[in-house]
Amino acid sequence: MDLSPARTRARRLPLPLTAVVCAAALVGGCSAGGDPAGPALSTQAAAPLAANDLQDDYQAVIKEVLPSVVQIDAASSLGSGVVYDDKGHVVTNAHVVGEEKTFKVTAATGGQPVEARLVSSYPEQDLAVIRLTTVPQGLRAARFGDSAAVDMGQIVLAMGSPLGLSGSVTQGIVSATGRTVSEGRTGGGTGATIGNMVQTSAAINPGNSGGALLNLDSEVIGIPTLAATDPALGGGSAPGIGFAIPASMVRTVADQIIKDGKVTDSGRAALNITGRTVLDDDYNPAGVAVVEAPADGAAGKAGLKPGDVITRFGDTDITTITSLSEALASRRPGDVVTTVYVRGTESHKTDITLGEM
Known part of the structure; x- marks a missing residue:
């Protein structure tokens, strides 16, 4: 797909609203004979104890991770970043760095800004790595958790610099996993379609992009990137959907950029085409027209040519370039997918062995 980098301060997209509720229960003890051995701990008395324990957990995470979070100032944007290693590499979003090459970076714990330079940006996944020219004392690398262990209902904290308020923390839960979300290009988006994202109720505001989403073991389980808007509110913020x-x-992505200076193996499937959305006679989206299909690419090898219109990919009806990108996001290079396309007035079907982005 044809994706190009862009600049922005924050990303927002329209999505339906959802809500998740979680509850806990308290269990009291009884004597062997079934009679109370003494007054059980009341709900009113136990609740403050539980709240204090959770508060202690929050504060421990913040104390542990705050030295691993930074604020990134570019010429016309502001965002957050996470210290990746002890050599001064910082991971952030591609839309935070935009087209800039140098940045001012400030530790969430305070101190003077230091200069950083871009190592490489990978807009297709909205990730980038920059490197500090000097590593301030007290800054330390974050610990990254196991994505496979992230589950709905898990308590999380989001740490970053929303609206330039460095070292801010919000809390919530994991609302869902495995989301596929597409960024628009308007307003500075990269146009990326990103699969397997973590949805959270923790507040994600402009400036949080590139920061840290943390579990209560002080591990980074994700990089906050997108916040939703509510179409019913005219594009206003949809609280609790990030x-x-x-x-x-x-x-x-970060390991490849640090080692090779670029992403050499994306692990992302591709048709290896340039395409555009086409409309039917009623001006409704009706498929993706192939603009370019190199002969050595996945689609070209399967016989697709410029002018063909893709209308179905596997089990998914394709109406727009975004729907095709989202269908590809759940696939892997080497997957074989039955694809339906229209050439002239006739419909055709072919199996495409997917390439790599």
Whole structure:
């Protein structure tokens, strides 16, 4: 797909609203004979104890991770970043760095800003790595968790610099996993379609992008990237719907950028085409027209040519370039997918062995 980098301060997209509720129960003890051995701990008395324990957990995480979070100032944007290693590499979002090459970086714990330079940006996954020219004392690398262990209902904290308020923390839960979300290009988006994202109720505001989504073991489980808007409110904020790139993808991209200066193995499936959305006679989206299909690419090898219109990909009806990108996001290079396309007035079906982005 044809995806290009862009600049922005924050990303927002329209999505339906959801809500998750979680509850806990208290159990009291009884004597062997079934009679109370003494007054059981009342709900009123136990609740403050439980709240204090959770508060202690929050404060422990903040104390542990705050030295691993930074604020990133570019010429016309502001965001957050997470210290990746002890050599001064910091991972953030591609839309935070935009087209800039140098940045001012400030530790969430305070101190003077230091200069950083871009190592590489990977807009297709909305990730980038920058490197500090000097590593301030007290700054330390974050620990990244296991994406496979992230589950709905898990308590999380989001740490970053919303609206320039460095070192801010919000709390919530994991609302869902495995979300596929597409960024628009308007307003500075990269146009990326990102799979397997973590949805959270923790507040994600402009400036949080590139920061840390944390579990209560002080591990980074995701990089906050997107916040939802509510179409019913005219594009206004939809509280409690944010998205983070999973830690596994962050490590995959960052490790390659640090080692090779670029992403050499994306692990993302591709048709290897340039396409555009086409409309039917009623001006409704009706498929993706192939603009370019190199002969050595996945679609080209399967016989697709410029002018063909893709209308179905596997079990998914394709109406727009976004729907095709989202269908690809759940696939892997080498997968064989039955694809329906229209050439002229006739419909055709072919099996495509997917390539790599």
